[in-house]
Amino acid sequence: MQSTFAALRHRGFRVWTGACLVSVVGTWMQVLGVNWYVLQETGSAARMGAAIMLQTLPVLVLGGLGGMLADRLPVRPLLIATQLAHAGLAAALALIAWSPSGGDLALVYAVSVLGGAVAALEGPVMGRFAATTVPQSALGNALSLGSLVSSLGRILGMSLGGVVVAAAGPAVLFGANALSFAAVVLAVLAIRPRDLHPLQAPAVDTAPKARGGALAYLLRQPMVLITLGLALVLGSLGRNYQVTMAAMSDGPLHAGAGGYAMLSTVFAAGTVVGGFLAARRPALGYRTLIGAGLVTSVLQVLAGLAPHTWSFALAMLPIAAGAVLIDTTVATRVQLDTRADMRGRVLAALAMTSSVAGAAGAPLLGLLSEQAGARTALVLAGVATVLASAAAGAAMARRAGLPLRGRQLRLTLRATLGRPVPATA
Structure with a gap:
């Protein structure tokens, strides 16, 4: 390591x-x-x-x-x-x-x-x-x-x-x-x-460079597109915790402003833990992305069911760590798996994805919390991100030409999602 x-x-x-x-x-x-x-x-x-x-x-x-x-x-x-x-x-x-x-x-x-x-x-x-x-x-x-x-x-x-x-x-x-x-x-x-x-371009990117702008280039990179799509879903429904933590504190947890401040501190501490976890990993591959997406999504469902402020905080700590691990993995893959001469435009696409996730997700979760309750908002959003993470994992395995049924899917995801997939020009 x-x-x-x-x-x-x-x-x-x-x-x-x-x-x-x-x-x-x-x-x-x-x-x-x-x-x-x-x-x-x-x-x-x-x-x-x-x-x-x-x-x-x-x-x-x-x-x-x-x-x-x-x-x-x-x-x-x-x-x-x-x-x-x-x-x-x-x-x-x-x-x-x-x-x-x-x-x-x-x-x-x-x-x-x-x-x-x-x-x-x-x-x-x-x-x-x-x-x-x-x-x-x-x-x-x-x-x-x-x-x-x-x-x-x-x-x-x-x-x-x-x-x-x-x-x-x-x-x-x-x-x-x-x-x-x-x-x-x-x-x-x-x-x-x-x-x-x-x-440097990724080692597997040996095809000649094709003409076209950033969008044309990204459309020829299915693994990057899947990664950005999952980042959009996780960022909008599986993130924006400043909204959901406030709604839970003011609503079912009855924690008030003090509880919200405490939860914000716990979340910030979790991001530090996530930074250390990401730094200790020898490689940040697609398996890490899918695994972190699934784990944080399940924890989000459990957080929505948490009966007390302390149990909600216990769920928030690993969720925050997972969020940093997800963000770091996404940033790593979109840079390592794309051409060097397109790096700035790919990073711009990632920034735009994050902006859309924040601009769309925050009001959506706020509206859902008002209409259906904070707990329901967290549970429904968590279920949606579980499905999105599973679908992204299956799509990545299919892109690599892997079997997609039962135990074979689990084994091939475990064995291959950490490896680079050939990129086209």
């Missing part, structure tokens, strides 16, 4: 990971600050949710453009430009919040939209650059450690942000976030060319 921190042997990855931790902490401090500021100014949770939604919508519109730029232009200048843009927007939020008469919420919403637009362009560029900080053999471990850093940064950012916003107000959080982007800029400048590793 490989070392949990194998990717950290590479200098470029160490520098990049340290900078990302600083940036992630600043980002989550700003997320908390924006939510608090809008809620303080309006007293409306719905308007707070609108600010969050406005940050995700640009990904659906500009994600493809970001992927194309990542594949066609030098990534270092693009990364520096996006970090400076983020810093400028965070500074603008600080000025709005520092305004003696109170800032115009229209300006906050405008900054949210612009921030989402920059993030849509930045995501594929950052993903492509990060993939070059380690050799191809260490990419899975690097992505796992990246998930771990994101989880730790979220916990630190939200915890530190809660203290700072109470003591000094949200403007300080925005200013701190503006400064945090300097860490990424310095890392990009500090990483030497010899610290980087060129992207």
